[in-house]
Amino acid sequence: xxxxxxxxxxxxxxKRGGVWYAKYRLPDGVQRKQRLGPDWAERGRPPxxxxxxxxxxxxxxxxxxxxxxxxxxxxxxTGATFGDACTEWLRHIEHDRERRPSxxxxxxxxxxxxxxxxxxxxxxxERISGDDIERYRRARVAEARLxxxxxxxQLVILHGIFRRAQRAxxxxxxxAAGVDRPPVRRSGDFAVLSPDEVEALAGVAESEQDAALFTxxxxxxxxxxxxxxxxxxxxxxxxxxxxxxxAVARSTLGEPKSGRVRSVPMVDQVLxxxxxxxxxxxxxAGEDLIFGTxxxxxxxxxxxxxxxxxxxxxxxxxxxxxxxxxxxxxTLAVQVFPLSDVKAYMGHANIETxxxxxxxVPRTDAADRLSRALEEAGEGxxxxxxxxxxxxxxx
Numbered sequence: 457x458x459x460x461x462x463x464x465x466x467x468x469x470x471k472r473g474g475v476w477y478a479k480y481r482l483p484d485g486v487q488r489k490q491r492l493g494p495d496w497a498e499r500g501r502p503p504x505x506x507x508x509x510x511x512x513x514x515x516x517x518x519x520x521x522x523x524x525x526x527x528x529x530x531x532x533x534t535g536a537t538f539g540d541a542c543t544e545w546l547r548h549i550e551h552d553r554e555r556r557p558s559x560x561x562x563x564x565x566x567x568x569x570x571x572x573x574x575x576x577x578x579x580x581x582e583r584i585s586g587d588d589i590e591r592y593r594r595a596r597v598a599e600a601r602l603x604x605x606x607x608x609x610q611l612v613i614l615h616g617i618f619r620r621a622q623r624a625x626x627x628x629x630x631x632a633a634g635v636d637r638p639p640v641r642r643s644g645d646f647a648v649l650s651p652d653e654v655e656a657l658a659g660v661a662e663s664e665q666d667a668a669l670f671t672x673x674x675x676x677x678x679x680x681x682x683x684x685x686x687x688x689x690x691x692x693x694x695x696x697x698x699x700x701x702x703a704v705a706r707s708t709l710g711e712p713k714s715g716r717v718r719s720v721p722m723v724d725q726v727l728x729x730x731x732x733x734x735x736x737x738x739x740x741a742g743e744d745l746i747f748g749t750x751x752x753x754x755x756x757x758x759x760x761x762x763x764x765x766x767x768x769x770x771x772x773x774x775x776x777x778x779x780x781x782x783x784x785x786x787t788l789a790v791q792v793f794p795l796s797d798v799k800a801y802m803g804h805a806n807i808e809t810x811x812x813x814x815x816x817v818p819r820t821d822a823a824d825r826l827s828r829a830l831e832e833a834g835e836g837x838x839x840x841x842x843x844x845x846x847x848x849x850x851x
Contacts, residue, residue, distance in 0.1 A: 461523040465512040467495055475578070476512040482523050490519070491535075494578035505538070505576020505583070534625040538584060539577035541621040542567045548620050556713075558681070558705030566613055581621055586631040589614060593635055604638040611637050646816065647776050648784040649674060651725075658729070660770040662763050664736075668729035669747050670764065670781065672698075676720045677785030677802050680778060681705050682712055684754050689742035691730060696722040700803065704754045714803040721801070786813040 463480025474495035481487050492512050496502030502511060546567065550560045574592055575584055589611070596607045615632040622630060649657065654674040661667035673683060681703035690699045698720045703712045712718070722730075734740055739752050749755050761778050768775055782802070789798045790813040799810040 461520040463516055463520060465492070465509065465516050467509075476507040476509075478512070478516045478519060480516065480519060480523070490582075491580045493576060493580060493583060503576060504574055504588075505579030534581055534621070534627055536581050536621065536625040536627075537577065538575050538579045538581060538617075539572060541581055541617050541625070541627075542572060542577075544624050545617040545620040548624075549616075556705065556710050557708045558710070561706060563613060566610055567617075570610055571614065571617075581618075581625065581627055584618075584631055586634050589632050589635045593638070597638060605640045608637045608640050611635060646783050646812075647774065647780055648787050648816075649773065649776065649781070651788075653771070653773055654781075654784065655725075656771045657767055657773060661767050665733060665747060666760070666763055666767070668733045669760065670767070671729040672726050673778070673781035674784045675723050675726050675788075677782050677789070678720070679703065679713065679782060679803075680757050680760075683747055684745075684757065685709055686746045687743055688734065688740060688746055691722070691746070693722075693727065693731070696727060698722050698726070707754055709754075712803055714805060716803070718800060718803050783813075783816075786810075787816055790814050 461480060461483050463478060465476055465478050467474045467476055469475075474497075476492040476495055477489060478492055479487070479489045492515050493505050493507050496506040496508050496511075502508055507515065546560065546564055549555045549563065555563075575588070592614075593607065593611060596602055596610070597604075611632065615630065618627065618630040618632050621627040654671060657674075658667040658671050661670060669683060672678065672686075673680075676698055678686070678698070678700060682700050684704035685702035686698070686700075690701055691697075692699065700712050700718050700720065702709050704710070730746065733746065739745065739748055744752060745754065747755055764778050765775065786798065786802060789801060790810070793801070795807060795810055795814065798813065799807055802810065804810050
């Protein structure tokens with residue numbers, strides 16, 4: 457004969473402070489113990505994942521109710537916390553997956569500033585359910601503070617953390633797997649400078665180096681980090697090529713975003729700008745940085761952006777992001793080269809990204825070209841259609 461489920465909660469001390477546990481007996485007589493989470497001894501409502509005696513007893517009542525209904529899913533305790541899982545995942549992507557330092561830094565920022573404060577560093581992995589993650593998603597959407605793309609990124613990271621926990625700690629399920637992500641749509645709309653506007657921008661730059669930097673960004677499509685890493689040995693004046701071999705993120709030199717070295721054609725405007733810069737007194741050896749500081753080190757991208765915006769203002773041009781100089785190159789390149797070449801020049805991972813430039817550049821002669829194609833495909837001269845409308849056909 458089965459009896460009612462029963463149990464109690466208790467507080468156990470530890471190196472990191474007290475932790476609440478639930479000990480209970482199932483209706484079939486089986487006894488179980490479950491870690492709930494760290495003790496909250498401060499005033500006010502405990503953060504998610506922490507417990508007072510009252511909230512620990514409420515969690516126990518939920519367990520007992522589920523047990524009475526036969527809905528309690530008993531999972532093998534991994535002994536790992538959400539903080540442990542986050543640490544292991546960050547280690548995995550940095551050392552096992554060998555992600556770029558800037559990517560690891562970005563992920564670590566999301567974990568420390570968004571995920572750990574919400575789910576709790578000391579929360580047992582088994583205590584985080586799909587419903588908890590769904591509530592997190594809804595809260596972020598309701599705040600209307602973050603873009604859908606940013607929220608989706610956080611959910612993708614959560615999914616990766618729990619997937620890694622399945623391998624590292626034996627966690628049975630991934631609670632993030634069934635959570636819907638908010639829709640992310642790329643409008644394909646952005647602003648660019650015309651060649652004349654780029655020339656005007658360079659003409660009011662604070663220095664010759666800034667003028668060459670703006671010109672190279674607009675007419676070669678290099679990213680900010682790639683411009684920071686560019687050395688004289690990467691420029692082939694004879695073959696008129698710029699070899700993109702590295703990128704700098706937070707003063708750390710690494711690979712380009714694509715992970716591959718690429719070469720970009722050097723147009724006349726860039727060749728003249730770099731040739732003039734190569735005649736300066738210092739830092740013109742092969743391994744010297746083209747756009748370095750006065751001490752030859754990587755330039756500060758935030759300072760360059762400030763000088764760039766100041767130059768836009770002096771030139772009377774619209775306020776665009778520095779990254780829009782890269783878009784300027786893309787919109788020009790798709791009018792001259794096949795998409796496959798533009799994809800290679802810009803270091804895109806897939807052709808869909810390159811296609812945004814095709815959609816951005818209007819085909820003003822599309823109707824005339826299509827009409828000529830239809831005429832050439834037909835037999836004989838094009839027919840002229842006319843019709844006399846009667847009063848009954850008008851509306």
